[in-house]
Amino acid sequence: xxxxxxxxxxxxxFESNSPVLKMLAIPAVLLLIxxxxxxxxxxxxxxxxxxxxINRGDVNTLDLNRMSWAQDIRLAYALWEGLYTLDPQTLExxxxxxxxxxxxxxxxxxxxxxxxxxxxxxxxPLTVDGFIAxxxxxxxxxxEYAGLFHCIAGAKAYQEAxxxxxxxVRSTADWSAVGIIKIDARTLRVQLLYPTAYFLSxxxxxxxxxxxxxxxxxxxxxxxxxxxxxxxxxxxxxxxxVTNGPYLLKEWRFKQKVRVVANPHYWNAASVGLKVIDxxxxxxxxxxxxxYQSGAxxxxxxxxxxIAAELLARKDPDLHVFSGFGTYFYSINCQPTFSDxxxxxxxxxxxxxxxxxxxxxxxxxxxxxxxxxxxxxxxIPPTIFKDYPSPGGLSLDxxxxxxxLAEAGxxxxxxxPRLTLIFNTGSHHGDVAQIASRQWKQELGIEIELQGMxxxxxxxxxxxxxxxxxxxxxxxxxxxxxxxxxxxxxxxAGNDAGWISKPYDDLLDAAFKEPDAAKRLQILxxxxxxxxREAPIIPVYGYTTAFLIRPTLKNIPLHPQSLFLYHxxxxxxxxxx
Amino acid sequence: xxxxxxxxxxxxxxxxxxxxxxxxLLAWVAPGSPFELSDRxxxxxxxxxxxxxxxxxxxxxxxxxxxxxxLTQGDFGPSLVQKGWSVNKILFxxxxxxxxxxxLALAIALAGGVAIGTLAAVKRGGxxxxxxxxxxxVGVSLPSFVVAGLLLVVFCVFxxxxxxxxxxxxxxxxxxxxxxxxxxxxxxxxxxxVSMLDTLGADYVRTARAKGSSRQTVIWKHCLRNAFLPxxxxxxxxxxxxxxxxxxxxxxxxxxxxxxxxxxxxLNRDQTMILATVMIYSVFLLAFNLLVDxxxxxxxxxxxxxxKV
Numbered sequence: 058x059x060x061x062x063x064x065x066x067x068x069x070x071f072e073s074n075s076p077v078l079k080m081l082a083i084p085a086v087l088l089l090i091x092x093x094x095x096x097x098x099x100x101x102x103x104x105x106x107x108x109x110x111i112n113r114g115d116v117n118t119l120d121l122n123r124m125s126w127a128q129d130i131r132l133a134y135a136l137w138e139g140l141y142t143l144d145p146q147t148l149e150x151x152x153x154x155x156x157x158x159x160x161x162x163x164x165x166x167x168x169x170x171x172x173x174x175x176x177x178x179x180x181x182p183l184t185v186d187g188f189i190a191x192x193x194x195x196x197x198x199x200x201e202y203a204g205l206f207h208c209i210a211g212a213k214a215y216q217e218a219x220x221x222x223x224x225x226v227r228s229t230a231d232w233s234a235v236g237i238i239k240i241d242a243r244t245l246r247v248q249l250l251y252p253t254a255y256f257l258s259x260x261x262x263x264x265x266x267x268x269x270x271x272x273x274x275x276x277x278x279x280x281x282x283x284x285x286x287x288x289x290x291x292x293x294x295x296x297x298x299v300t301n302g303p304y305l306l307k308e309w310r311f312k313q314k315v316r317v318v319a320n321p322h323y324w325n326a327a328s329v330g331l332k333v334i335d336x337x338x339x340x341x342x343x344x345x346x347x348x349y350q351s352g353a354x355x356x357x358x359x360x361x362x363x364i365a366a367e368l369l370a371r372k373d374p375d376l377h378v379f380s381g382f383g384t385y386f387y388s389i390n391c392q393p394t395f396s397d398x399x400x401x402x403x404x405x406x407x408x409x410x411x412x413x414x415x416x417x418x419x420x421x422x423x424x425x426x427x428x429x430x431x432x433x434x435x436x437i438p439p440t441i442f443k444d445y446p447s448p449g450g451l452s453l454d455x456x457x458x459x460x461x462l463a464e465a466g467x468x469x470x471x472x473x474p475r476l477t478l479i480f481n482t483g484s485h486h487g488d489v490a491q492i493a494s495r496q497w498k499q500e501l502g503i504e505i506e507l508q509g510m511x512x513x514x515x516x517x518x519x520x521x522x523x524x525x526x527x528x529x530x531x532x533x534x535x536x537x538x539x540x541x542x543x544x545x546x547x548x549x550a551g552n553d554a555g556w557i558s559k560p561y562d563d564l565l566d567a568a569f570k571e572p573d574a575a576k577r578l579q580i581l582x583x584x585x586x587x588x589x590r591e592a593p594i595i596p597v598y599g600y601t602t603a604f605l606i607r608p609t610l611k612n613i614p615l616h617p618q619s620l621f622l623y624h625x626x627x628x629x630x631x632x633x634x
Numbered sequence: 635x636x637x638x639x640x641x642x643x644x645x646x647x648x649x650x651x652x653x654x655x656x657x658x659l660l661a662w663v664a665p666g667s668p669f670e671l672s673d674r675x676x677x678x679x680x681x682x683x684x685x686x687x688x689x690x691x692x693x694x695x696x697x698x699x700x701x702x703x704x705l706t707q708g709d710f711g712p713s714l715v716q717k718g719w720s721v722n723k724i725l726f727x728x729x730x731x732x733x734x735x736x737x738l739a740l741a742i743a744l745a746g747g748v749a750i751g752t753l754a755a756v757k758r759g760g761x762x763x764x765x766x767x768x769x770x771x772v773g774v775s776l777p778s779f780v781v782a783g784l785l786l787v788v789f790c791v792f793x794x795x796x797x798x799x800x801x802x803x804x805x806x807x808x809x810x811x812x813x814x815x816x817x818x819x820x821x822x823x824x825x826x827x828v829s830m831l832d833t834l835g836a837d838y839v840r841t842a843r844a845k846g847s848s849r850q851t852v853i854w855k856h857c858l859r860n861a862f863l864p865x866x867x868x869x870x871x872x873x874x875x876x877x878x879x880x881x882x883x884x885x886x887x888x889x890x891x892x893x894x895x896x897x898x899x900x901l902n903r904d905q906t907m908i909l910a911t912v913m914i915y916s917v918f919l920l921a922f923n924l925l926v927d928x929x930x931x932x933x934x935x936x937x938x939x940x941x942k943v
Binding site: 201220530551553 | 677790800886
């Protein structure tokens with residue numbers, strides 16, 4: 058056979074009648090492939106970094122315009138710096154790459170001056186062009202956070218015109234009409250529609266960080282048909298990525314680890330404590346925990362709730378549990394009919410209030426989650442925003458609940474169609490749902506069928522409002538209550554309850570225009586009060602975050618937003634293992 | 635034989651095209667979108683724009699764009715979910731790791747399985763035979779996450795002989811390959827045992843022993859060669875399966891291999907990734923099956939794979 062293929066080498070071996078030799082050939086070939094791939098897949102031991110941590114899975118994207126996952130945002134704070142940045146302990150906005158801002162009398166004009174010593178990681182001086190590049194790209198190619206820019210004059214109109222399907226409308230998109238004005242290389246003037254108290258917090262958010270256009274240019278692809286640009290995302294891989302923050306991206310091995318090293322060109326390089334930081338990618342909660350136990354990593358940013366509950370009971374000193382930045386709740390379909398056309402009894406506010414007021418949430422946090430969560434009757438966790446007067450919500454009152462249900466026309470639950478509650482499998486949602494449905498059956502006589510399904514299917518049904526009651530949650534993005542309240546505007550894509558309330562929308566609009574910060578928070582609280590009372594959602598508990606931190610790490614703030622500035626972290630010398 | 639190989643190779647493109655089409659259709663009709671996986675819902679216009687950008691707005695535009703890209707540039711396109719990476723780059727990092735892991739596991743399974751099976755057949759009815767049968771049963775029945783978890787806890791946490799997870803050094807490779815090898819090892823042991831029993835009872839074996847050949851020669855030179863054929867035919871699909879990585883072993887040992895991409899891409903509805911991983915798996919399967927058929931004829935010249943009845 059071999060001869061017929063025309064192969065002449067090693068004829069004696071192949072013609073040999075020794076079966077043992079022939080048999081050994083198979084493992085020999087396997088061994089060759091093995092050694093080859095072992096060498097190819099990379100090996101070798103590296104020097105241990107100053108700080109090694111696990112941030113859950115791998116980084117999703119380092120493109121500032123597409124970034125939305127918490128783990129990406131955390132890393133963004135290491136690599137970039139905005140006009141303003143966050144104070145390492147209080148997370149309040151403080152000047153970053155810009156000098157302290159000049160705000161006009163009417164609080165609508167912000168003039169930023171970039172620090173003269175601010176540079177990119179390749180030595181180029183930092184100019185306002187970098188900021189304008191990101192902001193403009195977000196409006197032209199809007200992603201999840203495009204809405205954050207709509208407080209800027211002309212921004213929303215520009216975004217809609219540029220993205221219109223109608224060519225005539227597209228040609229009217231005029232960048233000079235947008236309130237982002239370059240005065241000179243280092244001076245940027247921003248014109249806001251209304252006084253926006255939290256605008257400085259926004260400039261400290263990754264969507265507002267600068268992009269180094271020159272290095273991205275090589276990766277730009279223009280679609281000839283539409284004229285729209287796309288960036289090949291290898292511009293975000295080392296060594297191509299140019300950033301302006303305390304660290305630069307040294308290495309990114311997919312689903313293995315990301316290594317960042319101190320940026321020598323950072324204007325405040327002297328303040329950077331840790332020079333080399335590794336982020337290890339690990340998805341399995343047990344494997345993560347074992348890596349911490351064995352000393353391989355110094356900090357876990359996510360601890361499985363079962364493990365955390367166990368450690369909490371044991372009072373483990375390395376475990377830090379603190380208030381999170383979101384709420385776990387049940388979303389109720391408020392539309393007049395269900396997706397199949399049948400009338401929706403849950404559209405009646407009394408039915409929803411009955412469900413909300415008959416639910417005792419304590420068993421959920423005491424027996425299911427067990428990591429120090431507090432039950433909540435409000436949509437927004439009451440303590441996470443400074444000076445926010447939380448309005449309170451519907452508290453447990455079973456007699457009143459039964460009364461409301463009877464007033465709605467369903468005394469003792471009679472007359473209600475069979476209701477379904479959907480949730481995604483794979484977490485504790487099923488357990489929580491069982492507690493809730495059991496209570497609703499016992500107290501109100503309402504039959505609820507539980508339907509678990511896989512995540513993508515669940516998300517689709519929630520987004521298309523093809524459900525009756527669904528498990529849901531919301532985590533805030535930035536340090537202002539509007540990150541919660543905007544979700545339930547009647548026009549918002551995130552309003553998956555289909556709840557429409559003109560008084561609520563009006564209050565949100567009023568808050569948008571209110572220049573006085575305290576009055577504005579009160580208006581938002583009033584709006585939240587309406588939402589809590591009309592119960593398109595039933596809040597259950599507020600999330601907590603659990604970290605496992607080695608005692609040698611200092612200066613890590615335990616702030617609800619669970620953000621931190623890596624350059625302020627210090628390692629106490631000695632036991633680094 | 636050359637003709638045989640050539641015909642088989644010519645069939646590859648057709649088979650792969652059919653697999654591609656069927657996989658695409660199945661993935662396409664599954665509900666859910668790769669662009670809406672978090673608890674934030676996208677504005678419908680933004681979603682449409684994203685779909686258009688990734689040529690995922692209709693089946694026709696997808697099929698018009700991506701297969702051509704694969705054939706002309708060998709580029710599977712961008713991952714719809716892992717936004718920072720193209721599918722090719724991801725596979726480039728994952729495939730060598732899975733191949734290494736799979737080859738190592740297969741080598742261990744082959745060596746161990748053949749040895750155990752031979753010994754069990756030779757010492758038939760004895761203690762070793764019974765032991766190997768029960769261990770084999772355990773190997774086949776125990777789920778891989780149990781075995782992997784046990785190995786992790788015993789050897790990494792308790793004895794601290796190996797690093798906990800990850801990939802890179804030889805130390806990282808030992809435990810996962812052992813965990814992955816147990817199932818094929820059990821099968822190979824059983825197959826070897828049965829076919830060895832067959833050949834041990836054959837006439838030519840008795841003749842060889844009568845002639846004065848040592849036991850060793852008879853077992854290893856005469857019997858094993860004939861008994862190896864069933865194992866060889868099992869090796870084909872086994873190689874393809876272990877090479878593409880085991881999702882569970884990779885998850886427990888935190889290895890960035892192909893197995894997790896196979897599963898996660900489906901859960902995330904990442905069309906381009908699903909197609910790429912299924913194609914890789916198919917190519918491996920077809921290639922190894924062909925290799926096995928060719929190896930058949932080579933190991934035992936009496937077999938003529940090209941024969942027609």
